[in-house]
Amino acid sequence: MGCADLASSAAKKDMNIIYQKIYKIIESRDMPDITKNFEVAQKSWLLSRENWCDVQGFMIGSPMYSVCRMDMNIARVHELNEMLEQIQD
Numbered sequence: 001m002g003c004a005d006l007a008s009s010a011a012k013k014d015m016n017i018i019y020q021k022i023y024k025i026i027e028s029r030d031m032p033d034i035t036k037n038f039e040v041a042q043k044s045w046l047l048s049r050e051n052w053c054d055v056q057g058f059m060i061g062s063p064m065y066s067v068c069r070m071d072m073n074i075a076r077v078h079e080l081n082e083m084l085e086q087i088q089d
Helices: 002-028 032-060 063-087
Strands: none
Touching: 002 032, 002 063, 032 063
C-alpha cells in the first residue's frame, strides 16, 4: 500500500498542476460559465473518486483504498493532459 500511496500522491500533484493550467486557459478566454463548470466537474470527480474507492476498499479489502485512488488519479492525469493538449494555443 505504501507504493500505491506514493504513486497516488505524485499523480495528485501532477493533476493539480495540469488542472491549474487548464483553469487559467479557460479563465483567460473569458468564459465564466465554462470556468465554473470545469471547477464543478473536478470537484465532482474528486467526490466520485472518494466514494468509489471507499466502496471498493470496503467490498474488496483494505489495499483497494490506496490502489483505487492511485489508479483513478493516474487515469485523471491522462484525461486532463489530453484536454490540455487540445486547448493549448
